[in-house]
Amino acid sequence: MLDLVRARIAAAGGALPFADFMALALYAPGLGYYSAGARKFGAGGDFTTAPELSPLFGRCLARQCREVLAVTGGAILEFGAGTGALAATVLAALADMRALPERYLILEVSADLRSRQQMRIAQLPTALAGRVEWLDRLPDEPLAGVVLANEVLDALPCERFVVRGGEAYRLGVAVDARGALEAVELATTLALPAGIDGAALPEGYQGELRPSIAPWIGSAAAALGHGLLLACDYGDARAPLYHADRIDGTLLCHFRHRAHGNPFIHVGLQDITAWVDFTAVAEAASAAGLEVAGFATQAALLLALGIERDVAAVPDERTRYARATEARLLLLPTAMGESFKAIALTRGLDAALSGFSLQDLRHRL
Ligand SMILES: C[S@@+](CC[C@H](N)C(=O)[O-])C[C@H]1O[C@@H](n2cnc3c(N)ncnc32)[C@H](O)[C@@H]1O
Numbered sequence: 594m595l596d597l598v599r600a601r602i603a604a605a606g607g608a609l610p611f612a613d614f615m616a617l618a619l620y621a622p623g624l625g626y627y628s629a630g631a632r633k634f635g636a637g638g639d640f641t642t643a644p645e646l647s648p649l650f651g652r653c654l655a656r657q658c659r660e661v662l663a664v665t666g667g668a669i670l671e672f673g674a675g676t677g678a679l680a681a682t683v684l685a686a687l688a689d690m691r692a693l694p695e696r697y698l699i700l701e702v703s704a705d706l707r708s709r710q711q712m713r714i715a716q717l718p719t720a721l722a723g724r725v726e727w728l729d730r731l732p733d734e735p736l737a738g739v740v741l742a743n744e745v746l747d748a749l750p751c752e753r754f755v756v757r758g759g760e761a762y763r764l765g766v767a768v769d770a771r772g773a774l775e776a777v778e779l780a781t782t783l784a785l786p787a788g789i790d791g792a793a794l795p796e797g798y799q800g801e802l803r804p805s806i807a808p809w810i811g812s813a814a815a816a817l818g819h820g821l822l823l824a825c826d827y828g829d830a831r832a833p834l835y836h837a838d839r840i841d842g843t844l845l846c847h848f849r850h851r852a853h854g855n856p857f858i859h860v861g862l863q864d865i866t867a868w869v870d871f872t873a874v875a876e877a878a879s880a881a882g883l884e885v886a887g888f889a890t891q892a893a894l895l896l897a898l899g900i901e902r903d904v905a906a907v908p909d910e911r912t913r914y915a916r917a918t919e920a921r922l923l924l925l926p927t928a929m930g931e932s933f934k935a936i937a938l939t940r941g942l943d944a945a946l947s948g949f950s951l952q953d954l955r956h957r958l
Pocket residue numbers: 627634642643644645672673674675676679700701702703706742743744745748749
């Protein structure tokens with residue numbers, strides 16, 4: 594992996610933009626973190642996502658899906674399905690509610706994760722597994738129903754910048770005298786997002802920009818003819834995300850459950866992510882003709898969708914205790930409850946969204 598990165602740096606004349614480095618580190622065929630066979634998720638991996646942590650997350654999302662599917666009919670399309678945990682839980686919960694969608698489509702860029710999803714889904718009863726289809730590209734016809742993306746946006750490559758004299762200079766990746774990777778300041782500048790004034794940011798402030806958000810939302814929006822696109826991720830509205838106090842940005846790497854800030858070690862073996870600018874998501878969605886129908890913390894979403902009832906309804910005491918512990922991790926502000934947000938983007942949907950009935954943070958976007 595390092596040889597490939599060094600070769601690309603040399604071919605680019607000595608430095609690669611950070612986004613190009615991150616795309617290689619995560620997605621280079623056969624070598625990138627998501628493309629190769631590392632374990633990634635769960636206790637034996639590098640990090641745990643909400644669907645991996647607990648079936649409570651998928652059960653709650655299934656309720657939101659049911660509400661929308663009752664109006665739209667059609668299918669669910671999940672982007673970046675990880676190990677298939679969310680798909681398996683949502684399908685099982687919708688079966689319990691007698692509200693199964695016609696099809697559950699998965700679009701996954703990683704061949705390794707796709708085969709793990711297939712093994713996971715194969716364990717479901719045939720009536721559920723038979724509805725799941727893997728797509729190689731977006732459907733030709735826009736679908737009616739629900740599009741889900743949990744922790745997909747944060748995995749899209751981002752640029753890094755450093756502020757010098759009020760301008761955002763692009764950060765790149767070069768090779769130092771010992772052959773190790775290092776960050777370098779490039780001579781080119783990047784346009785800061787609308788509403789962010791570089792002159793108001795301290796000298797040396799570092800942050801991230803994700804130009805891939807707009808095209809990604811644009812193509813996901815094009816796939817949705819009628820219904821809901823629900824994206825959950827860690828992130829915030831733009832103003833708090835680019836607050837002058839957040840002087841080092843939000844880039845984080847995950848390696849064996851240790852979070853740290855050095856993307857130049859364990860290249861191809863560790864996850865690299867940065868927080869999502871939900872204002873950019875909302876802007877791209879509006880440009881693509883979607884309505885921003887809700888924005889809330891993960892805690893507010895899950896509470897509104899009945900997570901407490903789900904915990905209380907577990908008959909066996911041991912399992913109930915385990916679920917209560919999981920619910921705390923999903924809900925607590927010090928865990929995933931506040932830093933993770935959910936955004937509801939709709940097209941032609943005339944239905945209340947229960948998940949967003951407790952909290953409406955859209956004014957912050
Ligand atoms: C952090 S993981 C989250 C996995 C899963 N959704 C979960 O919550 O456990 C990011 C996932 O997004 C996938 N991914 C990244 N870019 C993608 C894209 N452009 N389209 C579809 N999936 C993508 C990755 O391969 C991986 O499955």
